[in-house]
Amino acid sequence: MSRDDLVWIKRNYVNCSGCRRCEIACSLYHEGKIWPEASRVRVFMFVPGVEIPHLCFQCEDYPCVEACPVEALSVKSQTGAVNVDVSKCNACGLCIMACPGNVPHLHPEGNYIVICDLCDGKPKCVKTCKKGKWNALTLIPREKEVSYNALAKTPQELTQEVAKQILGEETAKEVFG
């Protein structure tokens, strides 16, 4: 895979059924277990019915990589995904603060950060979402003109947006604030 055919995981939050089969697929692949908290994609549901599959937005300027004081994070040239060197990571959390979407999180039992690695270009979450015909997560070519950085948002911000969209403004305010 050359830099020209890099992929990006597109999200359509309204399509998310909340089945969390992405969490199952991701954790089975990366951890060998069903482990929702260790999954690199986590479905947030602050409001029932407003499900937000949250995973690395693959910013073009990689603020997380920049912020890492111990060079535990790097960019995989093949996929453009962020690579975590768990032997270097000291779980300081600076990458979380640097991320405009607060995406990275600590491994629930290990002392290191976990970030989506795109499963080396064939993300399991996308595969399972496609099989279920939900297409909340789809794989698209990464485009040079798009600012992925600007798409990166926190689960709270996304919940607010999506809640407004599907529940209406007033109701969204009432159930989420």
Place this chain on the structure above:
Amino acid sequence: MRGYVGKFLEIDLSNGNIKEKKFPDKVLRDYIGGRGLATKILWDRLGRKWETVDPLGPENILLVLTGPMTGYFPGTKVCVSGKSPQSNGVIGSTVAGEFGVDLKCAGYDGLIIVGKAEKPCYIFICDSQVEIKDASPIWGKKARITIRFLVKKSIEEIKDVRQNYGEVKEPSILYIGPAGENKTRVAAVVAKYAHGAGYGGYGGVMGAKNLKAIVAKGFGPLPDVYDKEKMVNLAQEFCARAFEMERFRRWGTGGGGYYFGAETSSEPIRNWQKEWHDKESYKGEEFDKHWVKKYWGDFGCPTTCLKLAVLKTGRYKGAICDNPDYELEAYLGTNLGIFTPEENINLSYVSNELGLCGIQGGAALGFAAELYERGILTKEDLDGIELEWGNAEAFTALAEKIAFRHGIGDILAEGVYRAALKLGEMKGVDLLKYAVHEKGVAIGAHGVRSGKDFIAENIAYACSVQGGDHTSSASLPLDQGGELSSILADSAIYCVFAAFGLEDMEISNFYKAVTGWKLTEKEWYKEKALRILHLQRAMLLLGGPDVKWKPKLDDDNPPRFWEPLPSGPYKGKTLDRKMFEASRLEYFNAAGWNESGVPKPETLRRLGLGDVEAKLREVGLIR
């Protein structure tokens, strides 16, 4: 032991003691989890004095149990149980959502909650941190506010403990509304909006314990399984099949409000006076207009039969509800003479905000409306409410009264059977003929008179150990599907909507891949399931301080089911008494009960239930 964590939590709300509890492999192999294990725990702890235990008293035990298949089988549920304030027996009441997964990931297979808290409280579980917390800010509050409060507060507290973790996901929550707090017998234990463990009335049991909610968050993995590769392959295979059922995925049961009326004549209309309608206004397409999510599911679910309905305009603007699914379309719609989706969605929303079970609460509303129609209940009795069929405003007002036990609501909050007894006494007339229930449990929205519903057996409810529970109906032959199969679904715990078309063998293969334990059809149908069935039957017959069911006499359909259908393509059709009695006797025989429906001593001994025999002798059921 695989598929289980191997650890349960026992929480005593009276003194705040919290301890871990384990069960021997043999118990888990025999009773599995969920409903089966609930039955065993309740029998062991309360069996000797069962008939004296008040389900709404501090002695009752509230159980929230997962099964070994929880989290692995596509589509996750958890089982709520205890002594039922409706039947006085044991009902395994399952509810979908992530709660079971969070509980297992936190390190527990289930919760055994005893005693009664002095003040309103909720239980907070995050891995090894288990606390009983003050619920005074949310006591008296309805669903939305409760969810919002608990999500926000719990996340803050988890963040305090796990600093630097990153964003914290919401915990899973089981809660009650005012209907549960006020110890009505028609209250559900609720997850999300209208995901309810309704049958059994365990919302009232939580209320009686001063327990507003249970919050669980687990950071660990699900326990290891016996054969991961096989489990994953089977799950994918089951999912692939579910993905092909496009019609059910698209509509869920949401097309039922029209279908079960127009096609099968088995939908409750006006307190079951009719079961047929062909109102185009009630077609799935009309509900679809309000579905903002057309495929909605819970953890691992391939079927996503749920939909999320939101009313964005009109007088009910802001109402949110799951679907409503068919049961709510019927019980909070047609059964009240309501045939407009907007009114039905709103009433479902109101019912859930109050924490009412849509079926049990809806049945009480319909029952009251028939009494009003007949002039037995007056406008004065109802504090000025004009309870005409189809008057959605009136039903909304009465639902509030039931949940808060105001005025007439205090009596209706007892459920249709007990309300019929009380009101009948007050009015000096027999009202039981209008109470459509089976052993205190209002019957699911699937009538048996036309014989065209998927529940068509004349003994479906009469012989069920869960009374009117349409998800656990009895059928013949006993050893194929039917209630014994429901016991497996409620004990190993899988959602039947994610298991359409699966053979028993496939389920048992999955169970083996998870647990490593073989479960043959013979073992299940001839021994294990029968043992659970017998414990449930015995406790049902032992009854409670207020009500005891007479075997055989009460193993009957409600009077209304013996009336001929008054309209529709099956007009005039009803059940045949002789055929019913023959089926009932056949069922009794097959189960190893005597002709009166009491388990035979030799059957109990064969199943290793000698203590049940002794108890039934003590109370004179076995002579």
